[in-house]
Amino acid sequence: MFKSVYNWIDERLDITPLWRDVADHEVPEHVNPAHHFSAFVYCFGGLTFFITVIQILSGMFLTMYYVPDIINAYASVDYLQHQVAFGQIVRGMHHFGASLVIVMMFLHTLRVFFTGSYKAPREMNWVVGMLIFFIMLGLGFTGYLLPWDNKAYYATKVGVEIAASVPVLGPYIADFLYGGDIVGAQTLTRFFAIHVFFLPGALIAMLAAHFIMIRRQGISGPL
Amino acid sequence: MAHGHKSNEKVVYVGDSRVKRSNHPNIPPDYTSFPGKSEAFIPNFLLKEWMVGCVVLVGFLVWTIAEPAPLGYPADPTNAAFIPMPDWYFLFLYQFLKYPYVSQDYILLGTLGVPGVMFGALMLAPFLDTGKERRFYRRPIASSLMFLSLIACIYLTIVSWDHYQHTLEANGQIPEHHEREEKAREAAEAGEERPNYTKPAPVASLVDADDPAMEIAKQANCVSCHAADLKGQGSVPALTGIGDRLDKDQLVDVITNGRGGMPQFKDQLSAEEIDQLATWLSKQKVAAE
Numbered sequence: 001m002f003k004s005v006y007n008w009i010d011e012r013l014d015i016t017p018l019w020r021d022v023a024d025h026e027v028p029e030h031v032n033p034a035h036h037f038s039a040f041v042y043c044f045g046g047l048t049f050f051i052t053v054i055q056i057l058s059g060m061f062l063t064m065y066y067v068p069d070i071i072n073a074y075a076s077v078d079y080l081q082h083q084v085a086f087g088q089i090v091r092g093m094h095h096f097g098a099s100l101v102i103v104m105m106f107l108h109t110l111r112v113f114f115t116g117s118y119k120a121p122r123e124m125n126w127v128v129g130m131l132i133f134f135i136m137l138g139l140g141f142t143g144y145l146l147p148w149d150n151k152a153y154y155a156t157k158v159g160v161e162i163a164a165s166v167p168v169l170g171p172y173i174a175d176f177l178y179g180g181d182i183v184g185a186q187t188l189t190r191f192f193a194i195h196v197f198f199l200p201g202a203l204i205a206m207l208a209a210h211f212i213m214i215r216r217q218g219i220s221g222p223l
Numbered sequence: 224m225a226h227g228h229k230s231n232e233k234v235v236y237v238g239d240s241r242v243k244r245s246n247h248p249n250i251p252p253d254y255t256s257f258p259g260k261s262e263a264f265i266p267n268f269l270l271k272e273w274m275v276g277c278v279v280l281v282g283f284l285v286w287t288i289a290e291p292a293p294l295g296y297p298a299d300p301t302n303a304a305f306i307p308m309p310d311w312y313f314l315f316l317y318q319f320l321k322y323p324y325v326s327q328d329y330i331l332l333g334t335l336g337v338p339g340v341m342f343g344a345l346m347l348a349p350f351l352d353t354g355k356e357r358r359f360y361r362r363p364i365a366s367s368l369m370f371l372s373l374i375a376c377i378y379l380t381i382v383s384w385d386h387y388q389h390t391l392e393a394n395g396q397i398p399e400h401h402e403r404e405e406k407a408r409e410a411a412e413a414g415e416e417r418p419n420y421t422k423p424a425p426v427a428s429l430v431d432a433d434d435p436a437m438e439i440a441k442q443a444n445c446v447s448c449h450a451a452d453l454k455g456q457g458s459v460p461a462l463t464g465i466g467d468r469l470d471k472d473q474l475v476d477v478i479t480n481g482r483g484g485m486p487q488f489k490d491q492l493s494a495e496e497i498d499q500l501a502t503w504l505s506k507q508k509v510a511a512e
């Protein structure tokens with residue numbers, strides 16, 4: 001049954017090469033921890049991706065309850081945390097996952113750096129990687145405000161004040177993030193939009209570029 | 224390549240679509256042609272990865288159940304005592320900006336100068352470190368710069384965290400999310416409902432507003448400070464709902480002897496009047512409505 005449906009689609013669209021390309025690419029011995037335990041350092045990229053997927057999924061569920069306005073934001077998080085079935089788990093996964101994904105990304109960056117994998121011909125992938133790095137930090141910064149508790153409020157205030165101290169551009173950045181003169185209703189809706197639409201969109205585009213380049217170039221050879 | 228197309232292959236389209244007729248054998252390539260113990264990504268490698276992934280996921284779930292994600296009190300822009308604290312991965316920068324020569328007059332150096340050079344160099348690493356050598360111990364400059372930056376970041380993070388802990392201790396504060404959890408636990412142990420910070424406190428109005436005691440309050444000028452409807456003003460607390468906080472004896476004491484900015488009234492009011500006032504104020508409860 002499944003096979004005949006698959007064949008029916010494949011006959012029309014020839015989808016086999018799409019997944020075979022992913023399935024058949026080889027995992028060389030020097031990156032496979034089953035053969036050399038120390039090769040676990042090559043898993044950090046995959047782990048970062050794994051947790052990024054968790055972040056996206058848990059975040060999607062959080063937005064089912066979260067309300068991005070200053071009167072209800074805190075209440076909706078409180079409700080999520082204490083009333084919604086499995087809310088604590090979903091919020092916990094997103095909260096701690098945010099830290100975990102950054103840890104994994106740091107480790108992945110260090111692996112790439114110390115194995116010299118950023119060298120020719122992989123320069124562009126390193127630059128894309130650094131862009132991902134900044135997007136991730138941006139996600140962390142904007143997400144921190146959303147629960148609208150004191151910690152969120154004051155960290156954002158200090159963060160934007162630091163950005164505002166940059167000459168020339170500073171006031172514009174502050175204006176863009178605040179959406180006014182203070183951390184307030186506008187700031188929260190902006191941060192929500194940036195956290196949920198702008199940055200994840202950019203992240204997915206960058207990840208696609210990252211993975212396409214890895215597939216084309218293959219993993220860097222043994223040292 | 225596994226799917227190289229031979230140039231002399233005759234292209235057969237399916238119907239009038241541009242998709243070519245598929246003639247893939249669906250057999251994975253034979254990895255013996257690769258050096259070492261290469262294996263296919265799917266399913267060989269991914270199955271093993273998934274087993275590890277499942278263990279990690281279960282561990283993660285247990286963690287989120289054992290340790291609820293923190294939540295403090297609702298944001299209060301007038302709270303001057305709150306110690307701002309960014310998430311841990313920004314601490315190195317936060318701490319860095321507290322040092323002289325990168326703050327105040329030199330803030331430009333702190334926000335753009337040093338981080339700009341550092342992150343710029345990191346971003347352009349492939350174009351700065353162009354040698355062919357990949358092993359880190361054969362790239363002393365790049366590696367030692369990275370090690371130094373790492374140590375600096377870890378050091379700054381630890382100093383920042385320490386500083387935060389000390390400030391908390393000096394101010395006798397505990398982080399709000401701990402306090403909130405603590406209170407929720409106490410409430411649960413006492414069999415009460417979890418304190419709810421999301422509902423605005425119910426606004427108390429005057430109970431028995433035409434009680435003769437109200438006349439005394441007016442004559443003794445309580446209203447000049449506590450406002451005409453006794454709802455309080457500025458730093459003077461409201462007396463509506465006061466019965467929930469203080470009992471009659473405490474009220475007598477505050478009115479008789481004063482407290483802080485509250486003057487004493489033992490010379491202006493007789494004991495009976497104070498008693499009358501206190502009896503009436505002790506009935507000012509939110510629940511009485």
Ligand code: HEM
Pocket residue numbers: 041042043044045046048049050052105108109111112117118122125126127128129130131132133207210214218219220
């Ligand atoms: C969401 C964040 C990221 C994800 C999911 C991710 C994922 C991956 C994966 C799965 C690989 C394959 C090799 C491995 O697993 O180690 C890889 C390779 C690579 N990554 Fe990332 N990465 C991320 C961020 C970064 C960052 C921040 C950098 C550096 C600035 C970076 C630079 C590279 C480079 C240069 C390679 C090629 C390494 C080689 O061929 O040996 N990536 N990435």
